[in-house]
Amino acid sequence: MHNIPFEAANFIDLNYMNVLYLFIVGFIGGLVSGFIGSGGAFVLTPGMMSLGVPGLVAVASNMCHKFPKALVGAIKRAKYGQVDVKLGLVFGVFAEAGVFYGAHIQEKIKASFGDAGSNLYVSVAFVVVLAVVGGLILRDAIKTYRSGNADAEEKLSSIAKWVQSVNIPGTMVYFKSLKAKVSLLFIVPLGFATGMLAATIAVGGFIGVPSMIYVLGAPSLMGSATELVVAFVMGLGGSFKYALHGLVDIRLAGIILAGSLFGIQLGAIGTTYVKPFVIKLVMGVIMVIVLFSRALMVPVYLSQLGLIETLTDTTVKILKNSSFAIMSFALLTGAFIVLQAMYKGRKAERAMEEKEVFENA
Amino acid sequence: MARQYGSMKKKPVVKMLVYGALSGLLYAALFWNQSAVTALFTRGTWYAALPIATAFAISFIHGGFTSYFWSVLGVEATRKSVRTRVVEEKHVDRERPQPQPRLRARL
Numbered sequence: 326m327h328n329i330p331f332e333a334a335n336f337i338d339l340n341y342m343n344v345l346y347l348f349i350v351g352f353i354g355g356l357v358s359g360f361i362g363s364g365g366a367f368v369l370t371p372g373m374m375s376l377g378v379p380g381l382v383a384v385a386s387n388m389c390h391k392f393p394k395a396l397v398g399a400i401k402r403a404k405y406g407q408v409d410v411k412l413g414l415v416f417g418v419f420a421e422a423g424v425f426y427g428a429h430i431q432e433k434i435k436a437s438f439g440d441a442g443s444n445l446y447v448s449v450a451f452v453v454v455l456a457v458v459g460g461l462i463l464r465d466a467i468k469t470y471r472s473g474n475a476d477a478e479e480k481l482s483s484i485a486k487w488v489q490s491v492n493i494p495g496t497m498v499y500f501k502s503l504k505a506k507v508s509l510l511f512i513v514p515l516g517f518a519t520g521m522l523a524a525t526i527a528v529g530g531f532i533g534v535p536s537m538i539y540v541l542g543a544p545s546l547m548g549s550a551t552e553l554v555v556a557f558v559m560g561l562g563g564s565f566k567y568a569l570h571g572l573v574d575i576r577l578a579g580i581i582l583a584g585s586l587f588g589i590q591l592g593a594i595g596t597t598y599v600k601p602f603v604i605k606l607v608m609g610v611i612m613v614i615v616l617f618s619r620a621l622m623v624p625v626y627l628s629q630l631g632l633i634e635t636l637t638d639t640t641v642k643i644l645k646n647s648s649f650a651i652m653s654f655a656l657l658t659g660a661f662i663v664l665q666a667m668y669k670g671r672k673a674e675r676a677m678e679e680k681e682v683f684e685n686a
Numbered sequence: 687m688a689r690q691y692g693s694m695k696k697k698p699v700v701k702m703l704v705y706g707a708l709s710g711l712l713y714a715a716l717f718w719n720q721s722a723v724t725a726l727f728t729r730g731t732w733y734a735a736l737p738i739a740t741a742f743a744i745s746f747i748h749g750g751f752t753s754y755f756w757s758v759l760g761v762e763a764t765r766k767s768v769r770t771r772v773v774e775e776k777h778v779d780r781e782r783p784q785p786q787p788r789l790r791a792r793l
Contacts, residue, residue, distance in 0.1 A: 336724050389737055393745030401753070405763055565738055571728030573737040579716055582744050586752045594756065597763040674764050 336574045337377050346376070347577065348584035350656075351390070355585030357659045359398045359592020361608045362552030363530020365585070366391060367615060368656050370527055371649055373577060385567035386577040387527065392560030394585045399553035401593040407546050409502035412537070413554025415509070416516045420529060420555050421562045423520020431524065441629035448626060450525045451619035458535050459612025466605035475600045485542030502537075502547040515540060516555075523559055530556065531612055538605075545601040549608075595663050598670025607659050614655035621648045702754035709748040716740070 337343070350372050354365020366387055373383035402408050435443040469475055481489070489505045497506040515536040523529030530552045537548035567573055596604070621644050628636040636644075716723060727736045756762070 339720075389741055393741045393749070396742075397745050397749035397752075400749075561738070564741070565734060568727075568734035568737050569730050571730045571733075573727065574724065575727050575737045575740055576716065576720060576724065578737070578741060579713065579744060582741070583713070583748060586745070586749050587755070590749075590752045590756050591761065594761060594763050670764065 336382065339576060343376050344580055347580045351581035351584030352588040353656050353660045355394055355588025356592045356663055357611070357656060358394060359589035360595050360663045361604055362534050362549035363528050363556060364611055364659065365656065366527040368652050369581060371652065375649065378577065381572050382574050385572035386574045388560050388567060389564040389573045389578040390581040390585060392557050392564055393582060394589050395553045395556035395560060397586055398589040398593055399550065399557060401590055402550035402553065402596065405597055407550035407596065408554060409500055409547055409551045410554060412500045412502055413551040414558065415512055416533065417555040417558025419513050419516025420520035420523065420559050423517035424524045424559055424563055427521035427524025438630065441626045445623065445626035445630065447525055448619045448622050452616055452623065454522060454531060455612045455616035458531060459609055459616060462535055462605050463609030463613055466602045466609050469602040475602050479544050479601055481542045482539045484540050488540060489542055502543040502551060503541055507541055511541065519555065520559060529559060534608065545604040546596055549604050592663060595667040599666045603666050607662050610662065611655045611659040614658060615652055618648045618651035618655065697758045698754045699758055702751060702758050705747060705751035705754055709751045712743060712747055
């Protein structure tokens with residue numbers, strides 16, 4: 326971050342098609358974020374870059390749209406009693422530290438290995454984290470669905486039971502989402518890792534939400550809602566840092582926000598209609614699909630670093646386009662599951678109410 | 687019943703229109719003179735507060751508009767979830783009642 330050039334970047338001219346594209350991607354990203362607490366950013370940054378926005382301006386503008394979106398989502402979900410503000414703020418402070426450290430590591434890698442090295446690091450981080458965490462979440466969601474106990478209250482994982490049983494005097498804090506006291510010493514590394522991932526792949530929630538659910542023991546609904554508070558804290562700090570260097574294109578952030586605020590309200594409303602395992606399902610599906618998207622790019626960067634045979638321009642182009650298409654597909658799939666689950670939930674509720682009226686009559 | 691309830695419930699049409707108009711004005715101000723806005727907002731130092739403040743303003747005004755927009759369309763949280771809203775449990779460190787030693791001496 327220290328090497329950011331202090332100058333107004335070359336901001337692109339916006340035409341109607343660009344505006345419409347950013348609005349729609351913003352809406353879908355917002356819908357997913359409102360539901361699972363994160364996501365969307367991983368498509369928005371490359372999406373902006375595909376319009377000709379310089380990389381740093383895309384990252385900065387994306388971050389500047391992220392914190393107000395997270396704020397609106399957090400307020401909406403707090404109305405449904407799903408947000409643990411204390412946990413979100415504590416988690417967010419350590420995540421912010423992780424963002425700064427993650428950015429510092431990125432700089433070092435870029436200075437030593439160039440853009441290709443930095444991109445390879447990002448892709449490997451994507452693939453490893455998404456494979457491990459995404460695989461576990463998806464497996465858990467499918468297991469819950471097959472067990473037929475989808476309506477039952479979520480059970481604490483064995484790790485969460487252990488974490489909640491450890492008592493380290495002077496570090497214990499009570500969190501309402503956990504209904505227990507947990508040592509801050511567990512939250513520090515989790516928050517830090519979330520921030521590091523946010524600085525690396527732009528979506529810290531892929532570690533933040535699962536760690537709140539599986540390690541700390543928060544219910545899925547509360548974990549995903551509390552992540553919005555974490556995203557707000559991280560996004561605000563990051564945006565200010567980029568704004569100091571004149572890198573935020575407020576027009577881009579504004580257009581994306583115009584769409585994403587419609588989406589985040591809808592995603593937040595959607596959480597009240599679904600069973601908790603659907604949150605895990607959406608998150609797991611998105612993570613696993615995105616994993617394939619980034620895996621496709623690994624050979625490109627390896628080739629640029631000279632570690633494998635040089636790929637032809639056509640092959641590189643095909644891989645890049647396929648990667649972006651798969652990433653967009655991941656977001657669309659997530660949005661589809663959210664809307665479908667919401668539709669079914671509303672339908673079931675109406676049927677139940679009509680039945681009640683019939684019985685009372 | 688659901689439909690009757692929905693029709694009885696007053697929809698926030700006026701609020702939506704007011705917030706929508708304000709949101710339109712905000713975006714118009716932002717895009718009316720784009721080059722001047724971006725030049726001012728990217729000066730760095732104290733000017734960094736401008737994009738942040740604008741983002742907050744959009745979140746409040748446009749966020750309010752989008753919320754009322756879905757309400758007017760009838761897309762709202764399930765009433766079941768509102769009824770079973772998670773109630774914050776106050777955690778109180780209670781001290782265990784200490785057993786009082788009693789002397790049961792018989793004369």
